[in-house]
Amino acid sequence: MPDETISVNRRAHHDYAIEETLEAGIVLTGTEIKSVRAHKVNIAEAYVRIERGEAWLIGAHIAEYAQGNRFNHAPTRTRKLLLHRDQIAELTGLQSAKGLTMVPLRLYLRGGMAKLEVGVARGKKAHDKRRTIAERDMRRELDRESKVAGRIKL
Known part of the structure; x- marks a missing residue:
């Protein structure tokens, strides 16, 4: 079954x-996973932080479930976020390195479970x-030119 x-x-x-x-798993409530399955998620402003030996996703927006109650x-x-202890230890070392941060790249479902692809990244300058x-x-222009050159003219 594909992701x-x-x-x-x-x-x-x-x-x-x-x-x-x-890859990390995410701890979600019932209404959160229903909103995730409805694609009501925005991770553009989110980031990952390691605190007290645990990984946390901060700033991700999962809309309230429409049929949810109070x-x-x-x-x-x-x-x-659910990670192995050795992965958290590695990320803790990387987090302390200057200029590195952890950002969510993709949220997906695998086998009914929500997973988050986390990237260890260095900020780009302008x-x-x-x-x-x-x-x-x-690259786009070269692809366009090669496509035009490959056409057969009648």
């Missing part, structure tokens, strides 16, 4: 140079972002 992508953080690839990725969840509450955009445009 069902719920939300992608496109901004992360623009603002950060991703050095390493890993026990509905808070949309931007802090959510615990000139790095411009270079990335220029390279992407150049």
Whole structure:
């Protein structure tokens, strides 16, 4: 059964140079998982923090469930991430390194469970972002030219 992508953080690839990725589970309440399955999620403003030996997802917005009652969840509450102890130890060391941060890249469902792809990233400077955009445009132009050159003219 393939993964069902719920939300992608496109901004992360623009603002950060991703050095390493890993998969983490998320602790969600009943109304949260129902909203996730309805694709009512935004992880663009979110980040991951290691505190007291536990990984936390901070700033992710999961909309309140429409059919929820008064026990509905808070949309931007802090959510615990499920990682192995050795992964948390590795991330703790990386978090303390200067210039590295942890950002969510993608939220998806695997076997009915919500998973988060977390990237260990280094922030890009403005000139790095411009270079990335220029390279992407150049690659797009070359693809376009090769496509036109490959056509058979009658």
